[in-house]
Amino acid sequence: MESFASLGISPGFIEKLAERNIREPTPIQKLVVPSLLAGKNVFFCSATGTGKTFAYLLPLFQTLFGSVMAGPGDDPGIGGRGTELLILAPTLELCSQIKKEADFLLEGQDRRIKVNLVIGSANLERQIGSLKKDRPRVIVGNPGRLVLLTRMKKLKLGSLRALVLDEGDRLFAEELAADTRELLGLINRDRQLTACSATLSPKIRDLLLPFMEGEALFVETGEEGILRDRIEHWAFFCEERRKIQNLRSLLGAVKPKKALVFSARGGQPGNIVSQLQYHHIPAAGLYGDMDKKNRKEAIDGFRSGKITVLVSSDLAARGLDIPGITHVIALDVPAEGGPYIHRAGRTGRAGNRGIMITIGNEDEMRRLARLEKKLGITIYPKVLYRGQICLPETFEEETPSKILLPPGPAQKVLE
Template identity: 45%
Template structure:
C-alpha cells in the first residue's frame, strides 16, 4: 500500500468522482481523513478490506463513498450493497449519511418495526440495504430479500457483530451472501481474535490498520470524581450544574438504571432524555434527534449509544460506572473529541471503580485528573484550601 499520504489533499486524488465530491462539499467535507486516504482506493478496486481507526475519524465515509461510486458505475438497478450494524442508532445514522451523498435509495431494516412495512419497502428495490443481522435474516428466510445481486457486504462495528450474543446470526447471514461479493469490515477496536475470525470467513483480505493517533489521550481530558454508589446521581446533578456542559452523554452499564438516573435528574430540574435497548423505536429516534439538534443537552444512555454514533458537539462524556469490557470504555469516551475537536471524559466512581480507572489510565497511557465538587464548583482536591481563602 502507498505510504505517501502527504500529496493527497482531496477526494478526487483518491478516485472519487465529481457528483460525490459536490455532495461532500455541501456537508462541508473537503479533505479526506487518513483512514479515508488509505481505504477508499482499496475499496474502489473491489478488494476485501478490514480496517481499524479510532473513533471520529470518518470510517463510514471510508467505505460508503467507494461502494456507492462502484454501485452507481455499474448502472444496474438490481445491484445492491448490504450493511450490517449492531444497533438501531448506528444503522439509522448510516442510512442518513448514505442518503446525503447519493440519489440511490437507501432503506433501513431493523427489528421492532413491523415486518410487513419493511417487505413493502423492499418492493421499491432499494440498492443500499442497512440493518441488523436478525431482521435481515428473517427477510432472507421469507424470500423477500434476494441476496444473489448483493455486490458488497459491510460489517460496521464488526467486533460487536461477531461477539457471543449475535455471532451466530451474523455468520448465518454471511453464509447467504454470494461468495464473490466484496467484503468490508471496520471498527475502532479490532483485536486479534476478531481478525482471525474474519480471515476464516473471507479470503484475500487486505488489512488497513492505522497507527494510533492517541485521540483518547491527546484530545480528551480525563477526570475522576469519587462518589459512593448512593451519592452518584446527586454528584452527577451537581457536576452538570457546576460545569453546564453544552452537550453531555451520561453512560451507565445497567440498562435498568437509565430511567432511574433520568427521572432523578428531571426531579432536580435538570432537563434530559433517556435511551436504552427497551426504549420504543419512536422514542429512541426522538431522543437522538433532540440531543443531536441541541433541544436537549443531556442524554442518559446504556452502552447502546457508545457504538459508532457520530453526534456533533458532544463536549462531555460522564460515566456512572466502568464497563466490564475495556473496549466499551474506548467507545464511550470516543463519542467526544470527534473530527479534530477536544472533549472531556468524567468517571464518577466508588473506591473499586477508581482502582479500575487507575488500571485503564496505565493501559491506555492516559493522565487522569482527580476532581471534586466544592461550593458549586469543580475543583482540584488540592485547591480546596485556597478556594476557601478567596
C-alpha cells in the same frame, strides 16, 4: 497533498462532500479508499470521528454505481439488479446514521438507486412492501431483522457484491453474535468484505475469515492520539449509593452544552433519567427496551439542544454521531479498554475538544488506573467543592495510581 480526486473519487461525490466543507480526506480515508476501489477485502480500525463511514461508502459507491455520477443521457446501469451492497450495524441509531450519509451522497442525482433501512423495530409488513416496491440496491440494517426476512424469502441477497460490518466488534457481542453468524452463512462468499470499528480486535478478524474469499488487508492509523490530544480525562471518586446525586452536582457545576451519560447496569438509565428530570434537568434516555418513537424523540431532542443530557447504555450509543457533545460521563468502569474508547469517542470529534468524566467507587478507580496505563492517557483526579470542579489536595506516594484514593479537601479551583 492527497485529495479525494487523487484517490480516484469521482467529481460528483467530491462536489457532495464540498457541501459539508469536506475537502481533504482523513488519514484513514487515504488508506482505505484506494484498497476498496481495488476490490480488496479490508478490515480497518480507526478512532471515532475520523470518517470511517465515508471511508467505505465513497469507494463502494464508486465501484458499484459508477454511472450514478454520469450525465443525464448516460445509462444509469440499473438493469433490474438486486441488492448489491449490504451494510450491517448493531443499533437503530447507527443504521439510521449510515443511511442518512448514503442518501446524502446520492441525493440530487437523477437516478433510481434506493437505499432501504431494514431494522427490527420497524413494522414488518411495511418493510416487506418497501423492499418489493423500491428494489433497493443498498440495504442498511441489523442482523436480526435481515435474518428473518431472508428466512421468509422476502429478502434475496444473491446479487450481493459488497458487505460491510460497521462496528464489527459489537456485531459479534453476545446479544448479536448468533444472528450475525447466521446471516453471514446465508450470504455468498464471493463478494467484497469490509469491517470497521474503533476497536477491531484480532479475534473479530479471525471470526470473519471463514466468511470471505481470499485475504483481507488490515489497516489502522495513528489517530488514536485523539483520545489523548483532544479529550481531557477526569475521575471522581464516589460511593456507589451516591453516584446519581454526584452526577446531578457535577452537571450543575460544569453546565454542559450537551452531556452523554453512560451506565452499563440494566434498568439504570431509566432510573437516572427519572431522577434528573425530577430535579428539573432536561434529560432523556436511550436504552434497549425503548420503542422506536421514543428513541427518535430522545435523539432529536438531544441533537437540537432541547435535551442537554442523554443517558444511554453502551449498546444503544454505539456509533452515535451527534455534533457538539462537550462531556461524556461514565457511571461505571469497563473491564477492557474498548468500551472506554467508544464512550470517550462520542466527544472530541471533528477537530473539537471534549471531556471524558468517570464517576466510580474504589474498585472502579483501581480498574480505571489500569486502563489509564493500558491506553496511554492521563486521567486527572477531581473533586466537587462548593459547586465547583477542584483539584484534590494531596495524594500518598505509595498509592498505585494517582486516581485511586477518595479525594481530600479541595485546594485549587480550576479556571
